[in-house]
Amino acid sequence: MDVLPTQTLPTPIPIPTTLVQSDRCNRRPSRPSGSNPGRKNKKSKNHSHSFNATKDLGRWKPADDLALITGVQQTNDLRMVHRGTKFSCRFTLQEIQQRWYALLYDSAVSRVAVQAMRNLHPELIATIQARTLYSKAEEDLLGTIKSTSQPTLEVFQELLEANAHTFYPARTAKALHSHWQLMKQYHLLPDQTVQSLPRGEHVLSFSDAEDMINDTELMEPKDELVDTELATADRKNKKEIKVLENELGRWQISVGRSTKDHTVDVDLGLEGPAWKVSRRQGTIRLRNNGDFFLSSEGKRPIFVDSRPILAGNKMKLNNNSVIEIAGLRFTFLINQELISVIRQEAVKLNLNP
Structure with missing residues (x-):
């Protein structure tokens, strides 16, 4: 496995000799026993190393290790690898640094990681290597192609063959063309310049540009036919509202049996057993909130959805409620559109329900 140049790696911290000597002087002779504690400590250390390696490998996939190694070889910058490499999961910069140092200095971790990377499928290895970051030298060579030109794949193929020692072995002419287009899009080519914003009092703000817009040009031509409709x-609508306002306070109907000196809105004497119906059997009232209530005023009870209403009591009526009076059954239907208008007008007039 290739590593970074020696100048980029941290030098190991030397152990002072005085500390080792003092430790040897103060060390007491161990008691003879059947077991060797030093051997146990060494065995436990090896076990902890192997456990950490296995645990670390569980989160760091072999593909992540390969992407990390190729990225560092290309850029020599862990921060750049952290920003530009897509791993299997999100790693922090500190986690990437710890993993890189573990691959360099921890033999147990390095041995397990190398063996896992060797078992990767060749197609997966080729995909990871094709997506590796571009080095500074590679981008400098791509910058030799002017942004004003329209290069073809043959141009990048010639550039790749002429500088095979500089480009990564997995580079292709198509990959170089795509990366060159990205550099051109973000104005990263040497012959491109980014224009700075103008400075001074003559800078046009958004509000100034909005004031310059002629509102008359944005208005659509009037359609007389639509305006008339x-x-x-x-x-x-105003006429209907006025009628509703006049009738809003007296929306109630009486139900019973009409006689010579007494009339009701709904005469049940014309249907069925008239002698069982009281002259004023009940009253249906509409409240301002659009709810209907039926109050019983006769001797015989009124049934609403099979529930009796005795004299002096009332019950709310719903749409499709079944009203039964003296063996006569009726279905109560509500005009929902009219009720919605009534509720709106009640809100406008601030009427209590």
């Missing part, structure tokens, strides 16, 4: 519909 809208005005007619508005007058019709």
Whole structure:
């Protein structure tokens, strides 16, 4: 496994000789026993190293190790690898540094990682190597192609063959072309310059540009036919609202049996057993919130959805409620559109329900 140049790696910290000598002088002779504690400590250390290596390998996939190694070889910068390499999961910069140092200095971790990378499929290895970061030397060679030109794949193939020792072995002409287009898009080519923003009082702000817009140019031409239809519909709605306002306080109907000196809105004497129906059997009232209530005022009870209403009591009526009076059954239907208008007008007039 290749490693970084020696100048980029941290030098190991030397152990002072005085500390070792003093430790030897103060060390007491161990008691003879059946077991060797030094051997146990050495065995436990080896076990901990292998455990950490296995645990570390569980999160760091072999593909991640290969991407880390190739990225560092190309850029010699762990920060650049952290920003530009896509791993199997998200790693922090500190985790990448720890993994890189473990691959360099921990023999147990390095041995397990190398063996796992050797078992990778060749196609996966080729994919990882094709996505490795570009080095500074590679981008300098790509910068020799002017941004104003329209290079073809043959141009990049010639550049790749002429500088095979500089480009990564997995580079292709198509990959170089794609990376050159990205550099051109973000103005990273040497012959490209980024224009700075103008400075001074003459800079046009968004509010100034908005004030310069002529509102008359944005308005659509008027359609007289549409305006006439809208005005007619508005007058019709206002007329209906006025009628509702006049009738809002007296929306109630009486149910019973009409006689010569007494009339009701709903005469049940024309249907069924008239002698069982009281002259004023009940009253249906509409509240301002759009709810209907039926109050019983006769001698015989009124049944609403099979529930009796005795005299002096009332019950709310719902849409499709079944009302039964003296063996006569009726279905109560509500005009939902009209009720919604009534509720809106009640809110506008601040009427109590």
